[in-house]
Amino acid sequence: MDHFALRNGVLHAEDVPLPEIAEAVGTPVYVYSRATLTRHARVFRDALSALPKVHLAFAVKSNPNLAVLRVLGREGYGADVVSEGEMDRALAAGIAASDIVFSGVGKTRRELHAACRAGIGQFNIESEEEGLELSRVAAGLGMRAPVALRVNPDVDAGTHSKISTGKADNKFGVPYHEAAGIFERLSALASLDMRGLAVHIGSQITDLAPSRAAFEKMGALMRELRGRGLSVTHMDLGGGLGVPYKSGEKLPGPAEYGAMVAEVTADWDATIMFEPGRVITGNSGVLVTEVVRVKPGAACPFVVVDAAMNDLARPALYDAWHDFVAVRPSGERMTASVVGPICESSDTFATARKIDAVAAGDLAVFRTAGAYGATMANTYNSRALVPEVMVDASRWAIVANRIEPATILAAERVPEWLE
Numbered sequence: 220m221d222h223f224a225l226r227n228g229v230l231h232a233e234d235v236p237l238p239e240i241a242e243a244v245g246t247p248v249y250v251y252s253r254a255t256l257t258r259h260a261r262v263f264r265d266a267l268s269a270l271p272k273v274h275l276a277f278a279v280k281s282n283p284n285l286a287v288l289r290v291l292g293r294e295g296y297g298a299d300v301v302s303e304g305e306m307d308r309a310l311a312a313g314i315a316a317s318d319i320v321f322s323g324v325g326k327t328r329r330e331l332h333a334a335c336r337a338g339i340g341q342f343n344i345e346s347e348e349e350g351l352e353l354s355r356v357a358a359g360l361g362m363r364a365p366v367a368l369r370v371n372p373d374v375d376a377g378t379h380s381k382i383s384t385g386k387a388d389n390k391f392g393v394p395y396h397e398a399a400g401i402f403e404r405l406s407a408l409a410s411l412d413m414r415g416l417a418v419h420i421g422s423q424i425t426d427l428a429p430s431r432a433a434f435e436k437m438g439a440l441m442r443e444l445r446g447r448g449l450s451v452t453h454m455d456l457g458g459g460l461g462v463p464y465k466s467g468e469k470l471p472g473p474a475e476y477g478a479m480v481a482e483v484t485a486d487w488d489a490t491i492m493f494e495p496g497r498v499i500t501g502n503s504g505v506l507v508t509e510v511v512r513v514k515p516g517a518a519c520p521f522v523v524v525d526a527a528m529n530d531l532a533r534p535a536l537y538d539a540w541h542d543f544v545a546v547r548p549s550g551e552r553m554t555a556s557v558v559g560p561i562c563e564s565s566d567t568f569a570t571a572r573k574i575d576a577v578a579a580g581d582l583a584v585f586r587t588a589g590a591y592g593a594t595m596a597n598t599y600n601s602r603a604l605v606p607e608v609m610v611d612a613s614r615w616a617i618v619a620n621r622i623e624p625a626t627i628l629a630a631e632r633v634p635e636w637l638e
């Protein structure tokens with residue numbers, strides 16, 4: 220069920236007409252549906268119900284909004300974080316430290332220290348060097364840090380090269396063939412509780428075969444470690460499941476993914492951990508924008524909207540597709556390129572695409588903008604930081620204010636020696 224749907228000719232988020240939000244908050248604005256978030260959280264969990272022991276850690280990077288984290292925390296999700304900032308957000312949302320997994324290739328000493336002190340549930344370390352540093356930090360605090368070793372399985376996830384993480388030439392994890400030795404050496408350190416392995420081969424994965432191949436390799440590695448007398452109780456399979464961005468697109472969903480995982484892990488006898496991001500948040504948000512004007516172009520008109528690549532970076536960064544639909548569609552269609560106001564040609568959301576006919580002043584949305592949308596926003600061209608709203612049935616609230624350029628300007632100083 221789509222919680223962003225037309226009612227009486229107007230696009231709604233649940234029971235709220237989007238023009239009501241646009242008028243009150245202004246545009247561009249991200250709008251999230253609580254019902255969609257909750258439904259996705261439950262669908263994903265249900266898809267894994269055949270597994271005896273599961274830990275779910277929502278990938279905070281996909282949408283770190285506090286209200287979003289609160290909804291998912293209430294659904295029993297822990298958090299997968301990649302910085303102290305994300306950890307603080309997860310804790311602020313009420314997620315237990317013991318349900319937090321800390322991933323990332325570049326955790327600083329300060330971050331390791333803060334996460335140890337917070338008592339987080341698992342460090343996914345990405346090198347032997349990091350393991351040694353974590354052991355020194357943990358020893359200094361008189362504690363034993365729970366650790367999974369992230370392994371690079373050298374599997375091509377078949378996704379965009381910029382969001383692929385599991386090939387040998389990607390920076391993530393330790394090389395597959397060195398992993399057993401590294402795990403064994405780190406297991407000898409008293410301040411590390413080496414309890415598992417972790418893998419994550421990329422994001423927006425639309426074919427289950429690469430994930431299956433990676434998980435099978437991880438199973439083999441787990442067996443090798445156990446064969447060496449080492450205990451492996453936790454296997455973190457990361458996130459990565461893709462979502463449909465184009466209407467009508469058919470992809471393997473949580474049910475197919477869950478069935479594949481159940482098959483591969485049937486004899487693992489371990490807690491299977493997951494770090495889903497996009498599959499939970501992607502379709503739970505839209506970016507509402509207003510058409511500034513329509514101007515003629517060489518091949519087709521340009522629809523210039525008031526959202527830009529600083530608000531939604533995915534098209535500029537990854538040539539990503541987001542459906543663009545009118546909030547009050549007339550039924551007419553037009554072929555146009557949809558662009559933002561920023562001074563570079565990468566500020567393009569759609570090129571010569573068939574879209575709902577729109578004119579200056581009309582509202583439209585970019586769909587499937589709940590993941591890697593607001594969280595990647597910036598203030599390029601001295602634009603505001605885009606606000607965020609959450610809808611729950613017929614009520615809604617601003618869950619992140621627009622940060623005006625003037626506020627950012629006020630944080631800057633011209634030193635007196637430049638006067």
Ligand SMILES: Cc1ncc(COP(=O)(O)O)c(C=O)c1O
Nearest residue numbers: 278422423458459494495496497
């Ligand atoms: C370590 C790790 N876990 C989880 C995720 C979440 O991925 P996704 O949003 O594709 O589920 C990512 C991002 O790709 C990641 O790098």
Ligand SMILES: N[C@@H](CCCC[NH3+])C(=O)O
Nearest residue numbers: 280382422423533590591
């Ligand atoms: N930012 C990327 C996903 C990166 C996943 C992080 N490991 C996107 O929008 O598709």
